[in-house]
Amino acid sequence: MGVVHAVLSAPAPSGGAAPVLLLLACAVTGLPGPGAGRRLRGLGPGRTRRARAPLPPVACGYVLVALAGAFLLGPAGAACATGAAWFGRRRWAARRRADRAVAAAGELADALARIADEIRTGAHPAAALAGCEHDGPLARSVLRPAAVAARIGERVPDALRRAASGPASRDVERIAAAWELADRHGAPLAGLLTHLLGDLRWRIAHGSRVRAQLAGPRATATVLTALPLAGAGLGQLMGIAPLTVLRTGWHGPALLVLGVLLTISGAAWSDRILRAAVPS
Template identity: 55%
Template sequence: MACAALAAAIGCLPGSAAVARFAVLWPVRIARHGRRVWTAGPTVLGGCAGLLVAGPGGALAGALVTFTIRRRRARHRASSSAAAASAQLADAVSRITEELRAGSHPATALGGVRADGPLAREILVPAAAAARLGDGVASALRRGAAGRPEIAADVERIAAAWSLAERHGIPLAELLTRAHDDIRWRARFGATVRAQLAGPRATASVLTALPLLGIALGQLVGADPIAVLRSGVLGQVMLVIGVALAAAGVAWSEQILRSAVP
């Protein structure tokens, strides 16, 4: 417990001023390194807790459980972020289309990104800068979505519409209207599917928790399965295999449910 508390304290220490200064020079590299440390820290703590409770097999099981929970939460956050980005991007495209129909120049319409949501603003700011400088807007849009693969398809539709308008003289407002309708429909359809999958997600969670219920029932009837899992090589192997199968079941069910959402 002392080692676990010390590891948690080290993980919560603030960064030094030197690291902050270097982060200005290499922001992407420092951010990725910090993300890896933040991901590995709870897994190590889970392994330490499992080691204290159930020995070496418990360490592997604890690390696997922590990793599975964090991965599942990260996927849910990514899905929510993608849905929010699609909604904000659709609102931004609607605003740009309305300004174009009112007679605004495309560069002026793109320059109003301050009124958009933060996720859409992050994607459209490079395009607004490119429009002011007379650079290619479509390529700037693709650059803005380079780090967001979950929103790349929607941005590609907008970039393709912008390229068609610049190359063939097609009214940009009409093309952006079609892109807006498509993005909005996909966002609404995805939200509907996610709402309908709430029941299957709950069922998968209950099935995942059933082994814990079986262990609790075994303790109540006096079989003492916890002592069996904690002692002996066979018990340790059974613990690791059981947790690994449960984690595989969670990953499989998440993949099935995630593939149903556009």
């Protein structure tokens, strides 16, 4: 305000310069201070800072494995350790999917037996489907949309096909085809579901027998896969220092990469052979 007072108390200049000087003094007085920009940004719509998502545990595990491989065998060891960890995780996920498929088939067989028995005793198919709340979680997730569709008058086969996902998708497609055949041509639904149940239980029992017979070859394949690692550890304990050979020069890392690739390829091929023997 001192600038404005000085301008007002100064002698009046000639012409129309006084209003201009007065406006200039007001502009100088109203100049924003150092923190004005921050205050103005606070008046506007706040910008949301994008929170950085933490690394998933899988990525952290890969980083730790790569660091351990680099500490033991250098850059080639880091690459090989990461590849081996990726293959091991993929193999473990495949086995989990197989176990989940077996569990889903068992739950679906129990649900089919219950639905067929209730329809055979005179219950309406919608009422039989409504009892899915007492089935297993995997069967319940598949049959619940069909129960809702039957209650509101929609087509049950369409609801079953929409819910056909995951390990039991092929069996759910067969149930939908049988239900559609009963709706379109009047075939007895209980008889169709009973035939499907017999086929499903036979495949479950046959798969269990085959997996039991393949336990020996599977264990042999696992031992053969672990033999190179065990041999390297035994050589290190005996003082031969194979780790030093594998991380020095150019031939050591090349042999390391080649050996890991051959080991992973052999394990993947044996898994494929054993998986093809089990009926799906």
